[in-house]
Amino acid sequence: xxxxxxxxxxxxxxxxxxxxxxxxxxxxxxxxxxxxxxxxxxxxxxxxxxxxxxxxxxxxxxxxxxxxxxxxxxxxxxxxxxxxxxxxxxxxxxxxxxxxxxxxxxxxxxxxxxxxxxxxxxxxxxxxxxxxxxxxxxxxxxxxxxxxxxxxxxxxxxxxxxxxxxxxxxxxxxxxxxxxxxxxxxxxxxxxxxxxxxxxxxxxxxxxxxxxxxxxxxxxxxxxxxxxxxxxxxxxxxxxxxxxxxxxxxxxxxxxxxxxxxxxx
Amino acid sequence: xxxxxxxxxxxxxxxxxxxxxxxxxxxxxxxxxxxxxxxxxxxxxxxxxxxxxxxxxxxxxxxxxxxxxxxxxxxxxxxxxxxxxxxxxxxxxxxxxxxxxxxxxxxxxxxxxxxxxxxxxxxxxxxxxxxxxxxxxxxxxxxxxxxxxxxxxxxxxxxxxxxxxxxxxxxxxxxxxxxxxxxxxxxxxxxxxxxxxxxxxxxxxxxxxxxxxxxxxxxxxxxxxxxxxxxxxxxxxxxxxxxxxxxxxxxxxxxxxxxxxxxxx
DNA sequence: CACCCGACGCGAACACTGTTCTCTGTAGGG
DNA sequence: CCCTACAGAGAACAGTGTTCGCGTCGGGTG
Numbered sequence: 001x002x003x004x005x006x007x008x009x010x011x012x013x014x015x016x017x018x019x020x021x022x023x024x025x026x027x028x029x030x031x032x033x034x035x036x037x038x039x040x041x042x043x044x045x046x047x048x049x050x051x052x053x054x055x056x057x058x059x060x061x062x063x064x065x066x067x068x069x070x071x072x073x074x075x076x077x078x079x080x081x082x083x084x085x086x087x088x089x090x091x092x093x094x095x096x097x098x099x100x101x102x103x104x105x106x107x108x109x110x111x112x113x114x115x116x117x118x119x120x121x122x123x124x125x126x127x128x129x130x131x132x133x134x135x136x137x138x139x140x141x142x143x144x145x146x147x148x149x150x151x152x153x154x155x156x157x158x159x160x161x162x163x164x165x166x167x168x169x170x171x172x173x174x175x176x177x178x179x180x181x182x183x184x185x186x187x188x189x190x191x192x193x194x195x196x197x198x199x200x201x202x203x204x205x206x207x208x209x210x211x212x213x214x215x216x217x218x219x220x221x222x223x224x225x226x227x228x229x230x231x232x233x234x235x236x237x238x239x240x241x242x243x244x245x246x247x248x249x250x251x252x253x254x255x256x257x258x259x260x261x262x263x264x265x
Numbered sequence: 266x267x268x269x270x271x272x273x274x275x276x277x278x279x280x281x282x283x284x285x286x287x288x289x290x291x292x293x294x295x296x297x298x299x300x301x302x303x304x305x306x307x308x309x310x311x312x313x314x315x316x317x318x319x320x321x322x323x324x325x326x327x328x329x330x331x332x333x334x335x336x337x338x339x340x341x342x343x344x345x346x347x348x349x350x351x352x353x354x355x356x357x358x359x360x361x362x363x364x365x366x367x368x369x370x371x372x373x374x375x376x377x378x379x380x381x382x383x384x385x386x387x388x389x390x391x392x393x394x395x396x397x398x399x400x401x402x403x404x405x406x407x408x409x410x411x412x413x414x415x416x417x418x419x420x421x422x423x424x425x426x427x428x429x430x431x432x433x434x435x436x437x438x439x440x441x442x443x444x445x446x447x448x449x450x451x452x453x454x455x456x457x458x459x460x461x462x463x464x465x466x467x468x469x470x471x472x473x474x475x476x477x478x479x480x481x482x483x484x485x486x487x488x489x490x491x492x493x494x495x496x497x498x499x500x501x502x503x504x505x506x507x508x509x510x511x512x513x514x515x516x517x518x519x520x521x522x523x524x525x526x527x528x529x530x
Numbered sequence: 531c532a533c534c535c536g537a538c539g540c541g542a543a544c545a546c547t548g549t550t551c552t553c554t555g556t557a558g559g560g
Numbered sequence: 561c562c563c564t565a566c567a568g569a570g571a572a573c574a575g576t577g578t579t580c581g582c583g584t585c586g587g588g589t590g
Contacts, residue, residue: 011558011566018567034386036301039547052550053568061548111386119384121299121376122474136475169485176479194490198459201466209387210401214441220434225459232497276537276587306576317579318539326577 019057021047023071026064031112038065065116066132072113073135079106080142092150093230099146100199100226103139104219107203114207118200137180143199144182144192147233151188155234161187191233198229284322286312288336291329296377303330330381331397337378338400344371345407357415358495364411365464365491369484372468379472383465402445408464409447409457412498416453420499426452456498463494 025043040061044051058064083102087095107114122132150156162170165186173186173193184192202222205211211218290308305326309316323329348367352360372379387397415421427435430451438451438458449457467487470476476483 009558015567040549041547050569051548052570055549056567115384115386118469118473118475119380119386120473121380121384164489166485169489172480172483172486176477179477179479190486190489193486194463194493197466197470197490198463199466200470201462201464204383204469205462205465208383208385210383212441212444214444215437218437220431221437221455221458224429224434224455225462228459228497232493274587280537304576305578315540316577317541320578321538 015057022054022057022064023068027068027071030068030116035065035112035116040064069113069116069120070131070135072110072117073132073139075110075113076103076106076117077135077138077142079103080139084142084145089149092146092153092155093227093234096146096150096195096230097223097226099142100222103143103199104203104206104222107207111207114203118204119208140196141180141182143196144180144184147188147192147195148182148184150230150234151184156188156191158185158187158191161191161233163187165190195226195229195233198225280322287319287322287329288333292333292336295333295381300330300377300381305329334378334381334385335396335400337375337382338397338404340375340378341368341371341382342400342403342407344368345404349407349410354414357411357418357420358492358499361411361415361460361495362488362491364407365487368408368464369468369471369487372472376472379468383469384473405461406445406447408461409445409449412453412457412460413447413449415495415499416449421453421456423450423452423456426456426498428452430455460491460494460498463490 022043025046026038029042029046030038038061040054040058041051044054058067079102080099083099084095087098089095147156151158162185165173169190170186173189177184177186177189202218202225206218206222215221287308290311291303294307294311295303303326305319305323306316309319323332344367345364348364349360352363354360412421416423427450430438434455435451438454442449442451442454467483467490471483471487480486
């Protein structure tokens, strides 16, 4: 805020700069060659440095990859939060769709990071507390907020959702909610989990190329599934027949309206 | 069957044997060290061979990995087909659950193959026609058969499902069905896709460790989601409220009855 | 039977990789 | 002004995928 030359002592600033350059270069190599082909010597070469000099900034190739992964998570969370913030607070389905589409757009635009994040087994044990875990929680939190606000608005009859749960499930879901500091009943958590599951399943299949090529550009199928999973949560007020172009909230926002302004990017 | 010494000319037999040993050794190394750590020199060492000798059997490290991946796909498809065959043909929900559980069991038991299969971007373009593609189709076909037989049995009102589809979606789903030689209407295909999506999403999150640790052993949540996705398809006869321990088919088979005899293994 | 050709396996070699060690300038802070 | 900490360089080690040329055996053919 003030005008004094630099709050950080220049030395640190330079260090940050080259570290950023390293990450950026590594990211570029990652994007065009895939995670397996990322080589420290490669980024050193691209930067005009000796390979050994990199070790002043990065402990090993593995932690560099982990760092990039965490950055990817953060970028995704940012995109989701932006989509959520830009959405209409009164159009719950519309905002949910916006967030879901932002997630999809991010997955398609950042294919390699997506692989890095969701296609890799998390290292044993040392997950909780990691920056990766924190950023992942941030992403999931946005998805959940879409649902919880709908619940608060009375769109979801959590009672009948809770009814189908066994005591064990209820306890676990409650523990999960407590862990995240959210106050949703287990029925709501189950709905959130289902939505997350389906969203992730679709995007994972699509961006890994496992979806049949017959349905190219499955954007509308994605929209439909996302609408469906939301409508299922709201089934108390949206009866059985799935809403094709009709629903409880503003119809013009319901389906496939503006796929352009979704991503944070 | 017969008594003649060997229908295949011995030379070929030996070749197959060592190739199998190579694959087996590679598989073992894969299972305990992860896909990134699979080294040709390593398997050569374990087999007491010179590294260069491996190249008589395997063109490169990459094609060996691809071969193992395809084997993994085949193993999964076998497990699913076995579960399907062992299921009660009249208890559609039960059989669907059996198949879904078999899939989950396989995913948890074969963690590394799962990563290899579903955590890796498929190579560009050259996917269709590959052995991988064929085996994947086999797996998906089992999942679909669960649904199509339920449709045939009149459990699903495909009419109201079809109603929610746009013409474009309908055309694409029909093209997909044609590609696979199955005769389901687009509505049914949409349901199948949703089921597959959700199943895969859950298993992917779980076996990659992205599911919150608060809900350890999420088997019952998995069962619930799988029941739910089936019930949603059958919503014509199972009205809005999700079946907790009640449903259209035999209740004792509905939920979490016998998780032991699921896998093909 | 002898022969030969193809398949098999081996060892050395090349071009890489991650990583560590030691050394040298140089620039910041006292 | 010095001096120390630190950025960077270079060599080296262990390991990797992959290729090439060499022997050596075995099975089909004359």
